[in-house]
Amino acid sequence: MSANARLARLRSLLPSAADYRGASRTWRRDVLAGVTVGVVALPLALGFGVSSGLTAEQGLVTAIVAGLLAAVFGGSSVQVSGPTGAMVVVLVPIVATHGPSAVAAVTLMAGALVLVAGVARLGRVVSFIPWPVIEGFTVGIAVIIFLQQVPLITSPHQSAAGEHSSNALVAAVQAVAAADPAYLAWGAGAALLVALVMVVAPRIHPALPGSLIGIAIVTALSVLLPTPLAAIGEIPSALPAPALPALDPGTLPGLLPAALTVAALAAIESLLSARVAASMADTGPYDPDRELVGQGLASLGAAFFGGMPATGAIARTSVNVRSGARTRIAAVVHAAVLLLIVLAASGPVGAIPLAALAGVLFVTAVRMVHVATARAILTSTRADAAGFVVTAAVTLAFDLIVAVGIGVALAGLVALRNLSRATGVVREPVPGDPEPGDERIAIVRLDGPLFFAAADRVFDAATAIEGVEVVILRMSRLELVDATGARILSDVVRTLERRGITVLVKGVRQAHDELFRSVGVLSALRDHRHLFTELAPAVAHARSHVLRAAGSSSSPGSIGPSA
Incomplete structure (x- = not known):
C-alpha cells in the first residue's frame, strides 16, 4: 500500500466537515x-x-x-x-x-x-x-x-x-x-x-x-x-x-x-x-x-x-x-x-x-x-432456538463474552453441518445412446462445497464404486473447495487408480485449478490427457479405454490397458 493510500485510509477514520452535511436543515x-x-x-x-x-x-x-x-x-x-x-x-x-x-x-x-x-x-x-x-x-x-x-x-x-x-x-x-x-x-x-x-x-x-x-x-x-x-x-x-x-x-x-x-x-x-x-x-x-x-x-x-x-x-x-x-x-x-x-x-x-x-x-x-422476537426464534429452527437458549443461559450463569463465544461456536457448528450436507456425490448415467461397455463406466458428479467437514463423506461415497473400469469425476459444480477437500480428491483418484480403475477428471473450474495443482489432485491422474473441459470427449475417451481393455484381455500376451 502506498503512502498516499495509507494516509487516505487514516483520514477516513477521523472527523471531517462531511459529518455535518445537511445540519443547516436539520439542526x-x-x-x-x-x-x-x-x-x-x-x-x-x-x-x-x-x-x-x-x-x-x-x-x-x-x-x-x-x-x-x-x-x-x-x-x-x-x-x-x-x-x-x-x-x-x-x-x-x-x-x-x-x-x-x-x-x-x-x-x-x-x-x-x-x-x-x-x-x-x-x-x-x-x-x-x-x-x-x-x-x-x-x-x-x-x-x-x-x-x-x-x-x-x-x-x-x-x-x-x-x-x-x-x-x-x-x-x-x-x-x-x-x-x-x-x-x-x-x-x-x-x-x-x-x-x-x-x-x-x-x-x-x-x-x-x-x-x-x-x-x-x-x-x-x-x-x-x-x-x-x-x-x-x-x-x-x-x-x-x-x-x-x-x-x-x-x-x-x-x-x-x-x-x-x-x-x-x-x-x-x-x-x-x-x-x-x-x-x-x-x-x-x-x-x-x-x-x-x-x-x-x-x-x-x-x-x-x-x-x-x-x-x-x-x-x-x-x-x-x-x-x-x-x-x-x-x-x-x-x-x-x-x-x-x-x-x-x-x-x-x-x-x-x-x-x-x-x-x-x-x-x-x-x-x-x-417477546415476539424470542417467539420467532424459538419457532424457527431447532439449531437457532438452541443457540438462543444456550447463549441466554450461559450469559446468566457465567460471562457475557463466554456466552457470545459459545453461541457463535454453536451456530458455526450447525452452519458447518448444514453446509456439509449440501455437498453431493451423485452417480449419473452415461449420456447418449447406450453402447457396449457403458456399464463399465461410472460418471460421478460432485456438487456444492467441498471442505473439511464434508471430506470424509465424499471420499467414502466416491470410492465405494465397484465393478467399473473408468470413473469420470465431474467437478464443474463444485463451489467452495479448501485444502482438505482438494486433498481428499487426490486421495480419491489415487485410491481408485490403485484398484485398477482409470480416473478421468472433467470440468475443473479456473478458481480451483491452482489449488488442485498445488495439492496434487491433477498429478494423481495416470496421464495428463485424462483432464477434460467437456463431458462428451471424456465419455468418448472412457468408451475407447473400455474397448481397448476388452481387446487386450481377449488377446494372448496382453500388457494391460493404455492411457
Whole structure:
C-alpha cells in the first residue's frame, strides 16, 4: 500500500466537515432530539454507575465525556454512547475481584484495545455473530440487569456489587435472604412507583419523560416523608479535573483479561447499536471501523476523568433517532444537557433514592426483552432456538463474552453441518445412446462445497464404486473447495487408480485449478490427457479405454490397458 493510500485510509477514520452535511436543515430537530435523549439518559447514567458497584457520579461523568467523544469521532451520525447495562454486567465482577480503583485502569486498557481494533479495520467482525446469538445475549443481559437491582431495594447498606456473589442470581437471592423487611417495603414501593409512572406517562403523551417524572416524584416524597431510603449522596457541581489513572505495572497483567472482556463487549455492543440505528431511519451509512476508533477514544477519555467504560447505547440511540436526530449535533447536545445538570442541579440529583434508580432499571430490563422476537426464534429452527437458549443461559450463569463465544461456536457448528450436507456425490448415467461397455463406466458428479467437514463423506461415497473400469469425476459444480477437500480428491483418484480403475477428471473450474495443482489432485491422474473441459470427449475417451481393455484381455500376451 502506498503512502498516499495509507494516509487516505487514516483520514477516513477521523472527523471531517462531511459529518455535518445537511445540519443547516436539520439542526433544530437535532437540538430537540439531543435535549430529549439527555433527559432520558440522566437516570440511566446514574443507575448504571451505582449498579456497577461504582458511584452515580462516575456514571454521569462517563455519559458526558464518552458521549461527546463518541459523537464527534464515532462512525455513526446518530449513535448515543455512555454507560450501559451490558457493561454493568461485566464491571460488577471486576469491581468485586479487583476493587473500584481498578476500573479506571481497565477502562484505559480497554479503550486502547478498541482503538487499535478500529485502526486495524476489524469493524466488520460483528457480522459474524448470528441473530439468535445476539438476541440470546440481550435476554441474558436483561435478566442480569433486573437481578442486579434487587440489592438496591433490600437494604440501605447493599449495592449491586456489595458483599455478595459476583453472580447476579446468587447475589439477588443473598440480598433477599438478608433483607430488612421495613426497608424492603419502602424500597419496593419506590421502585414500583417509578415503574408505574414510566408505563403510564407515555400513554398520556409520548414526549413525557416517564423515568425522570417518576424519579422526581419519589425524590420529593423521600424528602417530605421520614423514609429510610438511601440516596445517591453528594455529587460534585463540576467535572473532575482530567488525570492519568493510577497504573501499577505489577497489577496490569492481572487486569488484562478483564480489559479484553470489556473491549470485546464495547466493540460488539457499539457496532450492533450503530447497525440498528442505520436501519431505523435515513441517517446515512455508518463506518464500523471509525465507530471502533470513536468508542476507543470515548473510553480513554472517560478513564482520564475517573469514569467507566462506554459503549453505544441501543435504547438511547433509538430514542435519539425517533426524536428526529439526523446528525451528530444531537448526541453532542445530549452530552451538553447532562453537563448542564451537573453544573446547575447536582444538589437535587444527589437526593435521588437508589431505589428509584432501581425502578428505572427494572423497567429498562423488561423492555429489553422482545417477546415476539424470542417467539420467532424459538419457532424457527431447532439449531437457532438452541443457540438462543444456550447463549441466554450461559450469559446468566457465567460471562457475557463466554456466552457470545459459545453461541457463535454453536451456530458455526450447525452452519458447518448444514453446509456439509449440501455437498453431493451423485452417480449419473452415461449420456447418449447406450453402447457396449457403458456399464463399465461410472460418471460421478460432485456438487456444492467441498471442505473439511464434508471430506470424509465424499471420499467414502466416491470410492465405494465397484465393478467399473473408468470413473469420470465431474467437478464443474463444485463451489467452495479448501485444502482438505482438494486433498481428499487426490486421495480419491489415487485410491481408485490403485484398484485398477482409470480416473478421468472433467470440468475443473479456473478458481480451483491452482489449488488442485498445488495439492496434487491433477498429478494423481495416470496421464495428463485424462483432464477434460467437456463431458462428451471424456465419455468418448472412457468408451475407447473400455474397448481397448476388452481387446487386450481377449488377446494372448496382453500388457494391460493404455492411457
